[in-house]
Amino acid sequence: MASGTSGDSGGGNPTSNWNFYVPFGEASASSPPPNPPLHHQQQHKTEEHAEATLPEARDTIKATPKGSVETDTYKTSFREKWTTFWSLSVPYFRENGEGRCLFAGLIVLMLLDSGVRVGFSYLARDFWSALGDKDIDAFYRIMKQFLMALLFLAPVNVFYRFQRQRLAIKWRKWMTERILRLYFYNSHQVYYHLERRGTVEKDEDVGIVDNPDQRIAEDVRAFTRYSLTLFLTIAVSLIDLVAFSTILYLIEPKLFLSIIGFATLGTIVTVLLGNQLVRLNFERLQKEADFRFSLVRLRENAESIAFFRGEKTEGREISDRFDRVVNNAYSIIGTMRDLEFFTASYNYLTWILPVVVIAPQYMAGNVELGVVQQAAAAFGHVLDDLSLIINQFESLSEFSASIGRLHQFVRAVQNADPDLDDSAPLLGYPPGYDGHGSGASSVGKDGIFNNANPDTRTSPLSPQESIEKSIQLQELPPSANTMVASTFALAIKNLRLDTPHGQRTLIHSLNLELKWGERLLIIGSSGIGKSSLLRAIAGLWSSGTGTIERANTVDVYFLPQKPYCPLGTLRDQLLYPISTGHSNKLDEDDNDIENWQATKTAVDDQHLLSILKDVDLGDLASRIGQGNELEGLGTTLDWSSTLSLGEQQRLAFARVLVHQPKMVIVDEATSAMDVGAEERMYSLIQSMTVISVGHRPTLLGFHTKRLHLKKTPGKDYCECTVDDILSNPNSVNNEEVNLFFR
Numbered sequence: 106m107a108s109g110t111s112g113d114s115g116g117g118n119p120t121s122n123w124n125f126y127v128p129f130g131e132a133s134a135s136s137p138p139p140n141p142p143l144h145h146q147q148q149h150k151t152e153e154h155a156e157a158t159l160p161e162a163r164d165t166i167k168a169t170p171k172g173s174v175e176t177d178t179y180k181t182s183f184r185e186k187w188t189t190f191w192s193l194s195v196p197y198f199r200e201n202g203e204g205r206c207l208f209a210g211l212i213v214l215m216l217l218d219s220g221v222r223v224g225f226s227y228l229a230r231d232f233w234s235a236l237g238d239k240d241i242d243a244f245y246r247i248m249k250q251f252l253m254a255l256l257f258l259a260p261v262n263v264f265y266r267f268q269r270q271r272l273a274i275k276w277r278k279w280m281t282e283r284i285l286r287l288y289f290y291n292s293h294q295v296y297y298h299l300e301r302r303g304t305v306e307k308d309e310d311v312g313i314v315d316n317p318d319q320r321i322a323e324d325v326r327a328f329t330r331y332s333l334t335l336f337l338t339i340a341v342s343l344i345d346l347v348a349f350s351t352i353l354y355l356i357e358p359k360l361f362l363s364i365i366g367f368a369t370l371g372t373i374v375t376v377l378l379g380n381q382l383v384r385l386n387f388e389r390l391q392k393e394a395d396f397r398f399s400l401v402r403l404r405e406n407a408e409s410i411a412f413f414r415g416e417k418t419e420g421r422e423i424s425d426r427f428d429r430v431v432n433n434a435y436s437i438i439g440t441m442r443d444l445e446f447f448t449a450s451y452n453y454l455t456w457i458l459p460v461v462v463i464a465p466q467y468m469a470g471n472v473e474l475g476v477v478q479q480a481a482a483a484f485g486h487v488l489d490d491l492s493l494i495i496n497q498f499e500s501l502s503e504f505s506a507s508i509g510r511l512h513q514f515v516r517a518v519q520n521a522d523p524d525l526d527d528s529a530p531l532l533g534y535p536p537g538y539d540g541h542g543s544g545a546s547s548v549g550k551d552g553i554f555n556n557a558n559p560d561t562r563t564s565p566l567s568p569q570e571s572i573e574k575s576i577q578l579q580e581l582p583p584s585a586n587t588m589v590a591s592t593f594a595l596a597i598k599n600l601r602l603d604t605p606h607g608q609r610t611l612i613h614s615l616n617l618e619l620k621w622g623e624r625l626l627i628i629g630s631s632g633i634g635k636s637s638l639l640r641a642i643a644g645l646w647s648s649g650t651g652t653i654e655r656a657n658t659v660d661v662y663f664l665p666q667k668p669y670c671p672l673g674t675l676r677d678q679l680l681y682p683i684s685t686g687h688s689n690k691l692d693e694d695d696n697d698i699e700n701w702q703a704t705k706t707a708v709d710d711q712h713l714l715s716i717l718k719d720v721d722l723g724d725l726a727s728r729i730g731q732g733n734e735l736e737g738l739g740t741t742l743d744w745s746s747t748l749s750l751g752e753q754q755r756l757a758f759a760r761v762l763v764h765q766p767k768m769v770i771v772d773e774a775t776s777a778m779d780v781g782a783e784e785r786m787y788s789l790i791q792s793m794t795v796i797s798v799g800h801r802p803t804l805l806g807f808h809t810k811r812l813h814l815k816k817t818p819g820k821d822y823c824e825c826t827v828d829d830i831l832s833n834p835n836s837v838n839n840e841e842v843n844l845f846f847r
């Protein structure tokens with residue numbers, strides 16, 4: 106570790122251990138002087154390592170699917186790594202004035218710190234010379250100077266470290282927020298498309314993007330922290346190198362030349378012995394995350410696994426993953442051992458080398474003892490600086506792995522965003538995106554929103570071809586039904602719907618119109634494409650051709666097949682996706698959410714409680730609030746595991762009543778309810794425009810129109826028939842009843 110950052114001021118070189126220079130180094134103060142040199146270095150390394158190393162990610166949400174292809178981002182050349190590092194780190198300092206100021210302050214403190222250390226090397230020389238000459242007056246004079254210098258050194262050192270850590274936190278905050286915005290806060294729902302690509306197929310450009318949670322939480326942290334450490338290490342090393350090389354050259358030119366040869370040899374051997382570490386560290390992060398993910402999955406699916414008595418299978422899978430972690434750890438320590446055989450011997454040699462070279466001059470009485478000491482200390486400094494790669498190799502390899510993972514993730518986010526092309530700068534916003542949630546998606550002259558096709562994002566098609574080969578989703582202006590009474594709430598024209606990357610056509614030539622207030626039921630056998638059609642209407646899927654025109658997103662509420670309970674209180678469950686309570690920096694200035702919130706009537710707690718009663722959950726608030734309903738509304742629980750599936754589905758209907766959308770899309774969202782509860786839920790949304798998917802014949806009674814998706818004989822896709830249930834009330838023929846009960 107270079108002196109500049111091994112504790113940021115202490116000389117990491119072993120020679121420092123037995124000279125006057127050491128006690129002033131902050132990290133060295135805690136290390137016992139008699140330690141062998143490598144221990145000393147390792148101690149610095151461990152300390153720095155604790156900061157720079159990527160610690161364990163918690164609560165991993167998504168991991169590499171079993172058997173997935175491992176990526177080879179770690180194989181990029183040094184030049185590519187450097188370019189990546191540069192493009193990931195520059196945007197913060199370019200865009201953020203505070204960051205630039207903190208950085209400038211840090212440089213000043215760093216220079217002061219280095220200056221102080223050079224000054225101390227002269228103090229140390231005089232100290233040892235005074236000791237050698239048994240000059241008591243000089244000894245006390247130097248001690249006094251030393252104590253006064255200490256008054257200056259301590260604050261410089263403390264503020265230098267503090268400033269570095271403060272900048273690292275601010276940078277991390279900026280970078281995490283930027284990535285979060287690009288990941289899930291513009292209108293293209295990048296997180297959804299990326300997740301699907303990550304699990305379904307390998308993106309040609311970026312490979313499989315495993316564990317996005319770990320990349321956002323850990324890799325960004327490691328990147329910002331370690332980048333600063335590395336920059337300062339290099340900067341301090343350069344300053345030290347110039348300063349102490351001059352001292353060394355002035356004392357003995359031979360010493361200076363021998364150190365250059367010694368350090369060059371050491372660096373070459375280290376790189377050759379340790380180059381495996383970059384790959385191993387890259388894999389370590391992935392394997393650790395996979396292992397944690399299997400544990401999180403076990404926790405989340407504990408009940409299903411217990412019913413299946415699947416613990417043995419799960420246990421085997423978990424221990425397989427853990428074995429991979431352990432095997433990787435063995436490979437790492439094996440490589441480290443080989444490397445350390447060399448570095449340890451190398452470091453021990455540096456104890457005596459400078460003294461051996463200068464000793465003849467001392468014995469001949471040409472130089473004083475203090476000069477021997479100063480030569481040894483300067484030798485230690487210069488060697489530390491020249492041996493940057495040797496001493497930092499393990500940390501550098503981890504850093505390199507984290508740059509690779511972060512770069513891969515940011516590129517994947519970029520690829521999944523149709524507004525960003527390949528030449529867009531890393532971490533840059535799409536053109537026209539203001540960073541406040543108002544997406545860059547094109548808004549037509551008529552105010553109609555055009556959704557570019559995220560599924561064709563990585564296809565080799567030109568933008569025009571991409572548009573022609575994607576479904577055009579057009580949104581009506583908000584509250585269109587009140588403005589233009591005759592407008593259709595949904596109009597589908599000549600729709601061909603494919604699975605995301607065009608592997609299969611699910612629906613062909615669908616034409617459909619739904620007026621405001623009408624209720625459409627979509628039926629068809631399992632797997633035929635009902636939910637996929639809803640995904641296309643929602644704008645999540647857009648592979649295919651044709652046009653979908655529908656109510657504005659702010660007027661539509663979607664009830665998915667699998668109820669979703671966000672983290673938070675019972676009140677949060679009802680208001681979702683409007684956030685309450687906590688201040689979310691990300692949506693502080695989000696116009697969409699603000700406008701949306703402003704258009705909603707104030708929802709007071711009594712209103713929420715009465716809605717809970719409407720959906721037959723009247724006792725829920727008082728039950729969890731131990732008799733106090735208001736307390737119940739503010740109670741936080743793990744709702745997905747506390748409420749039954751039917752209760753979660755009724756809670757979802759309560760959300761619809763809170764938000765009062767003009768259109769509701771219901772994807773089998775009553776499947777866990779009894780027929781009576783289903784009837785009550787549908788009666789609550791009778792005044793809205795409804796699109797449902799369902800298998801129960803009882804649903805027909807709540808709808809006015811029906812879309813039947815039927816397998817076309819000899820074709821992959823289905824045939825679509827639309828009819829009016831009200832004009833044909835006896836239309837449930839035997840075939841359909843069978844279909845419903847299938």
Ligand SMILES: Nc1ncnc2c1ncn2[C@@H]1O[C@H](COP(=O)(O)OP(=O)(O)OP(=O)(O)O)[C@@H](O)[C@H]1O
Nearest residue numbers: 301305604605611630631632633634635636637638
């Ligand atoms: N991400 C995906 N990539 C490729 N194919 C998919 C994807 N998601 C779903 N499919 C396939 O698309 C087809 C239609 O799926 P969809 O979920 O729309 O069926 P469904 O009619 O709603 O079925 P169910 O009634 O069982 O819910 C299925 O064969 C499914 O396997």
